[in-house]
Amino acid sequence: xxxxxxxxxxxxxxxxxxxxxxxxxxxxxxxxxxxxxxxxxxxxxxxxxxxxxxxxxxxxxxxxxxxxxxxxxxxxxxxxxxxxxxxxxxxxxxxxxxxxxxxxxxxxxxxxxxxxxxxxxxxxxxxxxxxxxxxxxxxxxxxxxxxxxxxxxxxxxxxxxxxxxxxxxxxxxxxxxxxxxxxxxxxxxxxxxxxxxxxx
Amino acid sequence: xxxxxxxxxxxxxxxxxxxxxxxxxxxxxxxxxxxxxxxxxxxxxxxxxxxxxxxxxxxxxxxxxxxxxxxxxxxxxxxxxxxxxxxxxxxxxxxxxxxxxxxxxxxxxxxxxxxxxxxxxxxxxxxxxxxxxxxxxxxxxxxxxxxxxxxxxxxxxxxxxxxxxxxxxxxxxxxxxxxxxxxxxxxxxxxxxxxxxxxx
Numbered sequence: 001x002x003x004x005x006x007x008x009x010x011x012x013x014x015x016x017x018x019x020x021x022x023x024x025x026x027x028x029x030x031x032x033x034x035x036x037x038x039x040x041x042x043x044x045x046x047x048x049x050x051x052x053x054x055x056x057x058x059x060x061x062x063x064x065x066x067x068x069x070x071x072x073x074x075x076x077x078x079x080x081x082x083x084x085x086x087x088x089x090x091x092x093x094x095x096x097x098x099x100x101x102x103x104x105x106x107x108x109x110x111x112x113x114x115x116x117x118x119x120x121x122x123x124x125x126x127x128x129x130x131x132x133x134x135x136x137x138x139x140x141x142x143x144x145x146x147x148x149x150x151x152x153x154x155x156x157x158x159x160x161x162x163x164x165x166x167x168x169x170x171x172x173x174x175x176x177x178x179x180x181x182x183x184x185x186x187x188x189x190x191x192x193x194x195x196x197x198x199x200x
Numbered sequence: 201x202x203x204x205x206x207x208x209x210x211x212x213x214x215x216x217x218x219x220x221x222x223x224x225x226x227x228x229x230x231x232x233x234x235x236x237x238x239x240x241x242x243x244x245x246x247x248x249x250x251x252x253x254x255x256x257x258x259x260x261x262x263x264x265x266x267x268x269x270x271x272x273x274x275x276x277x278x279x280x281x282x283x284x285x286x287x288x289x290x291x292x293x294x295x296x297x298x299x300x301x302x303x304x305x306x307x308x309x310x311x312x313x314x315x316x317x318x319x320x321x322x323x324x325x326x327x328x329x330x331x332x333x334x335x336x337x338x339x340x341x342x343x344x345x346x347x348x349x350x351x352x353x354x355x356x357x358x359x360x361x362x363x364x365x366x367x368x369x370x371x372x373x374x375x376x377x378x379x380x381x382x383x384x385x386x387x388x389x390x391x392x393x394x395x396x397x398x399x400x
Contacts, residue, residue: 003262003269003292006250013246016239017217018231024219030290031218032247033254033263034309039216040251046213047244050206050229051237062203063233069203090230092203109234 007033059131061107061124062089077104081138083131085157087111087145095143103141106131111149112156123153125160132164140168207233259331261307261324262289277304281338283331285357287311287345295343303341306331311349312356323353325360332364340368 007029014025032040056062057069064070071077071092082103086092092105108123120126131137140161144150154170161168174192175184184192207229214225232240256262257269264270271277271292282303286292292305308323320326331337340361344350354370361368374392375384384392 003257003260003271003289004254004264004266005270006246006254006265007263009246010250013239013243016232016236016243017228019224019227026290026293027219028217029250030263030288032216032251034288036216037251039213040247043213043216044244044247044251046206046209047232047240047247050210051232051240051244054204054206054233057203060203063207063230064204065206066204070205071203088230088234089203090226093226 056109057107060105061109061127062092062105072104077102078136080104081136082141083137083139084141084143085128085154086143087150087153091143101141103139108144108153111144111147111153113149120156125157128157129160129164132161132166137166140166142168142170146173256309257307260305261309261327262292262305272304277302278336280304281336282341283337283339284341284343285328285354286343287350287353291343301341303339308344308353311344311347311353313349320356325357328357329360329364332361332366337366340366342368342370346373 010029011022011025014020014028015022017025020028050065053065054063055065057064057072058067059072060069062069062071066073080103082101083106084095084101084103085106085108086095087108087110089107089109092107095101095105106124106128108125110118110123112118112120112123132140140157142154142157144154144157158168158170172195173188174195175181175188181189210229211222211225214220214228215222217225220228250265253265254263255265257264257272258267259272260269262269262271266273280303282301283306284295284301284303285306285308286295287308287310289307289309292307295301295305306324306328308325310318310323312318312320312323332340340357342354342357344354344357358368358370372395373388374395375381375388381389
């Protein structure tokens with residue numbers, strides 16, 4: 001028996017967060033009540049606004065509270081004709097963190113998966129097709145995950161690009177920088193050998 | 201550069217939770233936006249109500265949204281003259297989970313720590329003193345943490361109890377059940393030897 005039904009509800013509600021079980025939820029609730037009431041109130045407000053206001057960018061489908069996201073709006077990014085196709089908005093953060101890409105993105109919000117009934121329309125490829133027709137995209141970089149579904153999705157999109165005579169490239173697979181060769185799995189090493197580049 | 205300032209704010213606000221760094225906060229935000237909008241809204245509402253409405257029980261000082269918590273209200277718990285003194289509301293959950301205690305609690309919300317300027321008044325010992333005066337408490341069980349501060353606090357409270365001629369006991373320290381003797385630290389083992397009990 002707990003001392004307060006509302007506290008119980010809070011512990012329960014916190015469990016909707018990924019990786020938070022009953023023990024962590026209890027710890028979070030007590031921490032907020034004891035030391036972070038202001039932070040808790042601010043989180044409640046931000047959470048409420050975010051869940052209500054954040055939708056998808058009309059151009060790249062990533063999360064944004066505006067019609068068009070900050071990256072798609074940026075005129076410098078528009079000048080660059082590159083379009084990087086990723087599976088999720090988190091992947092945009094990862095690519096942005098490299099600082100190596102200055103074009104725009106297209107977020108699939110998943111990958112093709114016929115067995116789960118996820119077809120081209122469900123991952124926004126109709127919008128993607130429309131964007132290719134507009135003619136301002138000169139290169140599509142396929143940065144879907146290196147999984148079976150990710151590869152299949154990349155192949156499908158590469159075919160779409162070919163139909164519109166837009167060049168498409170796939171990000172390189174190979175040995176991670178800083179890794180040790182003997183610890184790398186066979187498939188990755190095979191890709192690494194096939195994708196070898198001349199240095200002289 | 202992120203795609204949305206509100207998303208950035210959400211990731212920032214989530215970091216007020218204990219053990220949540222930038223990576224986990226981002227994962228939580230994306231998870232809520234992609235799969236748990238309803239859960240997120242419910243969490244926002246519960247969090248808001250909990251941070252605003254939850255105060256302290258007038259009798260035992262634990263967290264509750266009422267004047268007096270469910271345990272203190274329970275007449276069966278009142279009949280039993282035992283009072284278990286713990287450091288935090290989380291400790292109540294731990295003792296309740298054993299199902300071995302049917303009395304009431306008193307929560308210190310900390311421990312005596314003269315160096316940090318935390319004296320008897322800061323851990324509610326004035327309220328505790330008042331409760332002892334009322335005469336319905338027959339035994340005080342000291343379940344503060346087995347740390348230096350917890351022990352000092354327990355000693356202090358035991359002296360208070362003696363002044364009011366109420367018997368006080370300390371929970372047993374010893375080898376954890378299911379543990380292996382060779383892995384137990386020396387201090388615990390010393391306590392375990394000193395606190396040995398006759399079995400015939």
